[in-house]
Amino acid sequence: MTRWIDNAVFWHLYPLGFVDAPQHAEADVRHRLVHIVDWLDYAVVMGASGLLLGPVFASSTHGYDTIDHFRIDPRLGDDGDFDQLISEARPRGLQVVLDGVFNHVGRDFPLLRAALENGPTCVEAGWFRWLGREDSAGEPDYATFEGHRALVTLNHGSPDVIAYVTRVMNHWLDRGASGWRLDAAYAVPRPFWKTVLSDVRRNHPDAYIFGEVIHGDYKGIVADTGVDAVTQYELWKAIWSAINDGNLFELQWALERHNGFLEHFQPLTFVGNHDVTRLASRLTDELHIAHALALLLTIGGTPTIYAGDEQAFRGIKENRAGGDDAIRPAFPATPEQLAPFGWPTYRLHQQLIGLRRRHPWLFKARSRKIHLTKREAVWAMEAGDNSLLVALNLNDRETILPAPGGGDVLAGAAEVRKAYPDRAISVRLAPHGWAVLGPSRHT
Template identity: 40%
Template sequence: MAVMPTETPLAAPAWIHDAVFLHVYPLGACDAPATNDFHGAPVARLDGLLPWLDHWAALGVNAVYLGPVFESSTHGYDTADYFHVDRRLGDDAALARLADGLHARGMKLVVDAVFHHVGRGFWAFRDVREKGQASPYRSWFSGLRFDGRNRFGDPFVYQGWRGVEELVKLDLRQDAVRRHLFDAVAHWVARYGIDGLRLDAADDMDLDFFDGLHAFCRGLDKPLWLMGEVIHGDYRNWARPGRLHATTDYALWKALWSSHNDRNYFELAHTLKRQVAQGEGMYEGLTLYTFADNHDVNRVASLLKDLRHLPLLYLLLFTLPGAPSLYYGGEWGKQGRKEGGNDRPLRPPLPAPPGPPDNPPGLRAALSRFISLRHQHEPLRRGHYRELLVRNEQLAYARELGADALVVAVNLADKPSDGVDLPMPGAPDGEWVDLLEPSRRFPLRGGRLQLGPLPPTSGRVLRKA
């Protein structure tokens, strides 16, 4: 069912350019049991997220990326049924209540679409286990052969995600498989009004599957944002007309935290110049999904050597190009590291709102200010990126949209920086105000914005007064 586009490719929905995401992993956030017995009555643990919606909205969040929510065996990425909510989280009505609550607040809903593989509890794979070569679904799974035994003792072998036999790779070239997955997407749109898909393991999938998905989505009642999980490679292989609208931006993720730990903003500046610099960035014009941490990597508050840098990192995240995302708990500096390959410390239960005290203090208020500035000033959402200054411990850049411009300058050092004098060729003389500290104003004379020394571990966001 490899349908190739014959019309103009589906453009990214306009809302994505204004999006600020909150990413939540529901099985962890809702403290669901680690395994699914597939027999118990549904427990509406998803309702535990409802009291958080107003808090997220007040923070400035206007889109939620919801991790795996459909019936699975364990962690959600081993799907058993694409058409029903995981009973550990509730029934289909529980997800509908959450979706309605988000949409009532003007918030978009993006769900995890785990289409590369399924779990061994997936209904069609169970049929293969029961009927062997007589199963009509034997063609659904990649590398399925009846000339050996897998590690579970079944009289057949198959491909798993990166060799993991608990995650059975689907054969996405099969028309019946594509129809089933595309029907699931149509169901999610009709039942829950979803606004987008995050395609899990996109960098391990056949690219023409995404072409077919894009073509299918053109016939839906609403445009969907299609974003792929890509860790390595040229994101343009996935994010291109007729395919996906965006990918995860792991290159920026790494540069954000390691440039602070190494006190080396040249690393971050290099990544930004390569990716988004005006006129030369390879991803200029793409709105990639940007983040400081997620359900798969150590939380950024545990990665940073100096927690005083956490507000600076978020200031950068929310003023740089992309669709920025905050991972649940990040708003108060939640820490967490993988332990022996166990991801559960990254995916803890979400407490009752408003949650614990901030670490560092004032983090939530700082995030609210940064997000508010992003919403208020279009150059931060749609403007070009231009580097103005880079030193080991200082970085400054402009976000420019037509005649409107904002300047961001940060200092990660423990002491005041040397004087900062930024090139602004063609800009008229006048005063610029720090939007984070409106009482502070700085002169622009002769095409130079004169900020003087930047205070320790601080940042400024400036606009012409």
């Protein structure tokens, strides 16, 4: 039986930025989630079949300092607004996946406030990890996420924390969500996830759950925790870095690693997200957006498009307070208000997502190298008896590449050359050209 996730393409957005919510908590409920509803048709027309939402739960600032996992952030709305989003998304074929921040909580999390008031020996203190000393302000010191005092690490060995996270995940799945992104999953002990997800799976066997993992033992984390997938940061980095450096050998190394992961799970793949510099800003030549996207949408895994990348938005992440603002901008009221220069990139996304939807086997496709130099490559993307060819030319000159078994050009632009009337053997690409070829109908 085909699972919905096997053919999913996510449109990933950061809600607080998308709807232009203020950067700090509001007491009054503001019904801004409807702004996302107004963009659902835009996502569908692009080809998306899922919405991957950043944090939507009550927090003090950016959403990752959660203070109540059972409450929609008042800056976004309330339960009714969430229910409306689900009810509008589902008929359009859009599954909604939520962002769960369960490694840490914000300083205003009520149980932390109680623990700080009553001391590390109180009942509430068992939810957190205390360091047995006082900080510079004379307050009991606690473990934090990567040194951020406002992000307080939970005690994942506590039965209360295990029960709480399990209850949160089941609650929103019961309410209509289709899955979870587990923020900072790499920082949480693997047995914690195994315990929590075993219970969640009993109640929601079809839920899609993946973990944010930047580097490390991808395969081991999947096996030990029970997540369906992890974020493929290795491939993200290799795509833009290899293109910028004109060193496709780096990309080939990452693709071989990716093939190994595909033996065990389908990674969550991307060329942009809410934590990294925009692809259009990262690449030294925007012509190469097409090269990156052709790879993303023909390799195995579950591809994700970060909202705005489909319009070639620019934005650089900076390591400072407010350094994420440029990559998490507000969107206009309607798609019609977008700048005109972004629509060619949107149409490119439509073309390549459409190709992927017509070849649903690509979610498990392995790459096989056919031709490789520093600046040109041909790969066969294969699964069973199915195959497509992806050809890239990073050179400033025209090039002719081998294309054994290649047939019609399905995307991009190329001239297919044939040694025999019925068999293509090479493809001519313009400078900085690319193409995806279907198999020859005669092979």
